[in-house]
Amino acid sequence: MKFVNHEEVAAKTKTRLTKNTLLKGVFAAATGFGLVVLAILLYRIVTQGSDYLSFEFFTSFASRIPENSGIKAAILGSVYLMLVVAPVSMFLGVGTAIYLEEYAKRNKFTNFIKVNISNLAGVPSVVFGLLGLTIFVRFFDLGISILAAGLTMSLLILPIIIVASQEAIRAVPNELREASFAMGATRWQTILRVVLPASIPGILTGSILALSRAIGETAPLVVIGIPTILMFTPDGIMSTFTALPMQIFDWTKRPQVEFHDVAAAGIIVLMGLLIIMNSIAVFIRNKYQKRY
Amino acid sequence: MTTIVKPEVKTAEKETVKKNKSSVYKTEQLNLWYGSNHALKNIDLDIKENEVTAIIGPSGCGKSTYIKTLNRMIETIPSVKTSGVINYRDKNIFDKEYQVEELRTKVGMVFQKPNPFPKSIYDNIAYGPRIHGIKNKKILDQIVEKSLRGAAIWDEVKDRLGENAYGLSGGQQQRICIARCLAIEPDVILMDEPTSALDPISTLKVEELVQDLKKDYSIIIVTHNMQQAARISDKTAFFLNGEVVEFDETDKIFSNPSDERTEDYISGRFG
Numbered sequence: 001m002k003f004v005n006h007e008e009v010a011a012k013t014k015t016r017l018t019k020n021t022l023l024k025g026v027f028a029a030a031t032g033f034g035l036v037v038l039a040i041l042l043y044r045i046v047t048q049g050s051d052y053l054s055f056e057f058f059t060s061f062a063s064r065i066p067e068n069s070g071i072k073a074a075i076l077g078s079v080y081l082m083l084v085v086a087p088v089s090m091f092l093g094v095g096t097a098i099y100l101e102e103y104a105k106r107n108k109f110t111n112f113i114k115v116n117i118s119n120l121a122g123v124p125s126v127v128f129g130l131l132g133l134t135i136f137v138r139f140f141d142l143g144i145s146i147l148a149a150g151l152t153m154s155l156l157i158l159p160i161i162i163v164a165s166q167e168a169i170r171a172v173p174n175e176l177r178e179a180s181f182a183m184g185a186t187r188w189q190t191i192l193r194v195v196l197p198a199s200i201p202g203i204l205t206g207s208i209l210a211l212s213r214a215i216g217e218t219a220p221l222v223v224i225g226i227p228t229i230l231m232f233t234p235d236g237i238m239s240t241f242t243a244l245p246m247q248i249f250d251w252t253k254r255p256q257v258e259f260h261d262v263a264a265a266g267i268i269v270l271m272g273l274l275i276i277m278n279s280i281a282v283f284i285r286n287k288y289q290k291r292y
Numbered sequence: 293m294t295t296i297v298k299p300e301v302k303t304a305e306k307e308t309v310k311k312n313k314s315s316v317y318k319t320e321q322l323n324l325w326y327g328s329n330h331a332l333k334n335i336d337l338d339i340k341e342n343e344v345t346a347i348i349g350p351s352g353c354g355k356s357t358y359i360k361t362l363n364r365m366i367e368t369i370p371s372v373k374t375s376g377v378i379n380y381r382d383k384n385i386f387d388k389e390y391q392v393e394e395l396r397t398k399v400g401m402v403f404q405k406p407n408p409f410p411k412s413i414y415d416n417i418a419y420g421p422r423i424h425g426i427k428n429k430k431i432l433d434q435i436v437e438k439s440l441r442g443a444a445i446w447d448e449v450k451d452r453l454g455e456n457a458y459g460l461s462g463g464q465q466q467r468i469c470i471a472r473c474l475a476i477e478p479d480v481i482l483m484d485e486p487t488s489a490l491d492p493i494s495t496l497k498v499e500e501l502v503q504d505l506k507k508d509y510s511i512i513i514v515t516h517n518m519q520q521a522a523r524i525s526d527k528t529a530f531f532l533n534g535e536v537v538e539f540d541e542t543d544k545i546f547s548n549p550s551d552e553r554t555e556d557y558i559s560g561r562f563g
């Protein structure tokens with residue numbers, strides 16, 4: 001007795017193929033929609049902002065006159081902020097992921113922690129701002145400083161880095177760990193020489209995406225009380241500062257239309273920064289992939 | 293009864309050689325549980341140095357479990373509990389103070405599935421020496437060459453040491469893994485079905501290799517292949533349902549086993 005009726009199968013083949021073609025079209029349209037909207041956005045920003053994008057734009061402070069406005073304080077502030085956020089969040093995030101995946105015993109408690117870390121990634125950034133204001137600015141008395149804002153931003157992106165790193169670490173086949181242990185390697189040697197090299201591409205991709213989120217994030221800075229207009233550059237991590245998204249936010253609020261174009265120029269710079277960061281991620285990733 | 297007959301060796305001569313050999317592993321009343329599954333029952337085995345000891349038995353009888361207990365790799369499974377004693381060179385490896393890392397630098401392991409690191413061939417072989425603190429490039433070079441020669445793969449890879457080991461065939465990868473194991477200059481080599489993923493020619497190479505290696509190492513090898521056990525081993529242990537049914541000279545096991553179950557198994561009547 002046969003279970004497959006080949007005539008029936010042949011009769012259904014055509015509908016199956018049509019369905020396939022149809023869905024291909026739907027998915028292509030979905031991709032196209034995103035691309036078109038992005039292209040319009042980019043076009044508008046570039047046409048609006050390019051007039052204000054000049055060398056002076058980078059070397060001048062904010063001003064009442066649109067032509068004289070610049071992002072010197074904001075861009076330096078953002079760079080300083082990243083200098084705090086990147087090491088702090090990556091050390092804490094990758095460290096936590098290594099502990100949870102490699103060292104911690106599998107039990108109900110660690111499972112509970114693992115589940116809730118992903119939940120933390122969904123907490124609104126304003127809440128992290130309030131947390132930073134209460135703990136870092138007030139309780140630890142760090143003031144409205146780069147350090148306080150950097151620690152707040154680190155907490156904000158920590159869950160993303162932890163989850164991305166956990167996934168990258170989990171993807172490393174167990175046979176490789178076994179091979180290493182069987183030769184007398186300690187857990188740390190195995191992590192350093194086998195697990196991390198194999199998972200570093202994933203860890204870096206996740207971390208840099210998280211950092212790009214931190215560099216564009218405004219709400220926590222507003223809550224902490226970062227000033228929008230600053231006529232000096234930061235001179236250390238305890239100094240107060242302003243950041244690019246804050247500056248852009250301030251310009252878009254201004255009644256004069258010219259300032260909206262200045263804001264567009266700021267956005268171009270911010271996007272430039274993001275592209276640089278992502279290129280670094282791609283570069284490091286390729287470098288490691290060649291080796292392994 | 294169909295028996296695989298090994299060329300007769302003068303038993304008397306062999307006996308005297310055996311007497312002088314000291315034990316590498318002495319297992320006494322070993323029991324092991326995976327949760328409530330009693331996987332190894334009252335195992336007693338005395339494994340001598342510079343011999344090849346084969347472990348045979350049907351699937352699920354505990355061969356892998358036993359061999360992984362010998363270097364305590366079994367401990368990576370959380371549900372495992374053990375009782376009894378395994379003396380490696382007269383020291384109980386289950387002792388609280390026993391350093392498992394040290395044990396594993398003396399007891400190398402080759403796994404069933406080739407598992408090279410996604411690194412260059414050179415870095416694969418140098419892995420063990422490096423983790424034990426050898427940094428000198430000249431010494432590492434020598435170790436790499438010696439180990440690859442030892443694993444009979446030097447000629448095949450000597451011009452491509454910088455290439456990723458994943459680019460090699462399965463049989464070559466397995467010999468890389470054997471070389472990686474030799475690089476730590478172990479005392480004992482544990483092999484869990486090292487040829488089950490290999491073609492007949494690679495299998496033959498590994499078998500010849502095992503014969504060669506026994507001059508300098510003690511080898512414990514799990515195999516499903518009766519001919520292989522008969523060809524390459526000096527002693528054979530027959531496992532069944534977590535127990536050692538018989539442990540004796542390979543010649544004896546394959547020509548004149550004392551237990552009926554052994555006879556049934558090697559003649560292919562079950563398993």
Ligand SMILES: Nc1ncnc2c1ncn2[C@@H]1O[C@H](COP(=O)(O)OP(=O)(O)OP(=O)(O)O)[C@@H](O)[C@H]1O
Nearest residue numbers: 326329331349350351352353354355356357358369
């Ligand atoms: N990780 C594990 N967790 C729980 N039980 C296990 C585990 N590994 C093996 N067992 C059980 O222990 C027993 C012995 O398994 P083992 O892998 O040692 O058999 P084996 O003789 O190596 O078999 P094979 O020839 O198929 O490799 C089996 O009953 C198996 O189900």
Ligand SMILES: [Mg+2]
Nearest residue numbers: 355356357484
């Ligand atoms: Mg097995």
